[in-house]
Amino acid sequence: MLVDDVIVSVKAGNGGNGAVSFRRNAQTARGGPDGGNGGKGGDIFVRGVTDITALQEFQFKKSIKAEDGIKGDRNNLFGRKGKDLVIDVPVGTRITDVDTGWKTDIDAEKSVLIARGGNGGRGNNEFKSATNQTPRTAEKGEEGQARRLRLELRLIADIGLIGLPNAGKSSLLEALTNARPKIANYPFTTLEPNLGVMFTSSKGGDGKIIxxxxxxxxxxxxxxxxxIKFLKHIEKTRLLLHCIDATSVDVLHDYHIVHKEMLAYNKEIGQKKEIVLLTKRDVVTATEYKEKEKILKNISQRVLSVSIYDEESLGKLKTLLKKTA
Ligand SMILES: Nc1nc2c(ncn2[C@@H]2O[C@H](COP(=O)(O)OP(=O)(O)OP(=O)(O)O)[C@@H](O)[C@H]2O)c(=O)[nH]1
Ligand SMILES: [Mg+2]
Known part of the structure; x- marks a missing residue:
């Protein structure tokens, strides 16, 4: 079962305490202050990743804590900084602070600071002055920020792949994006939604999420x-890519089965822009897929055929997707 809504407590690291210490060695019986500062506590970041199942980790792990800073020490030794923590969540996750209502959407592969580590306390060396040569005070480290956060996956895919089982949806996702979904020659291979990013230029940058x-x-x-329970994940997409197997004896019938079910779920999905795609065209003759394209053109202006083994056809599809989504 796809985990798409969890609450976790996060606690950034506390700052280390500053030290109180005075220089003592064979030469100096009563030296000046030499207590070092404490290290800063570790921060917690959230990073968007394309792995849609990333929230699964928090189904049982309900609290997350970053490392505390180490306390300062004598000889002006500064304590080490606590390690930062990075939490991976799927792109499309909304983060809400349960107590304050603060919200942020993780909508690209970026990192966002969500809990700040406490500053380290200053050691007594920093408190010396002309009037106080032997300060006996040092600061305590600050508390790290603690929050209760709701992590809620609301897929904001640009493009949604729909179609009958075995129509070649996952294969297409693999051919167009960096995703590596399970693919097999039987229906119901895909049991959970998959997400991939199709980069729109070779330099990377913003991509379209499929x-x-x-x-x-x-x-x-x-x-x-x-x-059907996954249709909520394509409710927000801008474009539907309706996949129909080119080897089907009745492509129109295939189209209508899926279309009817979508309308029954939510009429608005029926209003979305849609590209009708004949898949696996390498398995049939050119005459055959062209004939089927013609039939489908009666119900949609955007009809295309592809094979995952034909780069040219994939290129044409990508161009149309970039233009339309
Ligand atoms: N020859 C050929 N086979 C393809 C093509 N695209 C997909 N296939 C094959 O079709 C079968 C089904 O592909 P999937 O991508 O798993 O289909 P799906 O629509 O994701 O299926 P479900 O997840 O079960 O709904 C696999 O054996 C693929 O290798 C294609 O362009 N050409
Ligand atoms: Mg699949």
């Missing part, structure tokens, strides 16, 4: 199969 969900079957809106 969501691949389990196949839909007739009766899905009434609870059959797996796909």
């Amino acid at each position: 969501a691949d969900i389990p196949g839909l079957i007739e009766g899905a809106s009434g609870g059959k199969g797996l796909g």
